[in-house]
Amino acid sequence: MDSDSDHPPSPFLVISLLLLTLCRGALGSRITIVNGCAYTVWPGILSNAGSPALGSTGFELPPGQFQSFDAPSGWSGRFWGRTGCTFDPSTNQGACSTGDCGSGQLECGGSGATPPATLAEFTFGVASSDSKDFYDVSLVDGYNLPMVVQPSGGVGTCLSTGCISDLNRKCPSELRVGSGDGCRSACEAFGTPEYCCSGAYGSPDTCKPSVYSQMFKEMCPRSYSYAYDDATSTFTCSQSDYTITFCPSVSSSLKSATGAGAGSNAGEPDTGTTPAHKEDGRPSWLSNLFLGNSGAAASAGASTVGLIICINMLRILELFL
Helix, strand or coil: CCCHHHCCCCHHHHHHHHHHHHHHHHCCEEEEEEECCCCCEEEEEEECCCCCCCCCCECCECCCCEEEEEECCCCEEEEEEEECCEECCCCCEEECCECCCCCCECCCCCCCCCCCCCEEEEECCCHHHCCCEEEEEECCCCECCCEEEEEECCECCCCCEEECCCCCCCCCCCCEECCCCEECCHHHHHCCHHHHCCHHHCCCCCCCCCHHHHHHHHHCCCCECCCCCCCCCCEEEECCEEEEEECCCCCCCCHHHHCCCCCCCCCCCCCCCCCCECCCCCEHHHHHHHCCCHHHHHHHHCCCHHHHHHHHHHHHHHHHC
């Protein structure tokens, strides 16, 4: 009797797997934001010009909780954590001690972080061109809390990056904010061209690391410490999801962010709420596809030709499942 291993996989199965792989690239990346801090963090999200909003521009994230978003192929923008926030529960009006976006609301509504703030920056590749994702953790606008970015399931080098050191505790007095809630960059503190890489210092040849940016770099070797710190601070990956963790635990395979390790993939968080999932466990964009709601899927994953093709092909595939 022939065993199952003697039979080659059916062409239908092979085509199905290839289709799902191609659609995964066209539909972009999942970004999961995890709060590993012992206190509440209010993440802010800013989409760059030409990129759609991800469903929220600011929200509350209690300790130990997480929230996920689906970013479309080609999306670019930044994430940060606001701390020391007070918001009126009835109006959502308020402000934060660090990372405040100046909107006066829980939602940042298209406004960026007020320095100092640790930033996670992304530019996702366009699936149709096989381009790479670029990502970094930046201290160019200062520092307010530890942060690590970890790729998961990607292709390429895909190293983790970030800053797990508490720069607030070691911040020089001339850069310190308040009672130590944040640490400003030298540019923010002094505003001179040599620190801001502007004017006569507006090129990599003329703008060199300062004593302050070198201190940031020693503490956080993989993070951007000043404007032209590209060589050791920008990372690439393809077809990956990403986890952004505030106050990461060194013991949870995040040592790579200090430059000591080779990097590791992030595991799926095991607590919290994931609004980008439906009750059946599928991501919302996939549920929309199987329910025939192509409009909702397109708004969540970018209206591209590749996405439309995937929607229709998955509908056809559903007929045979």
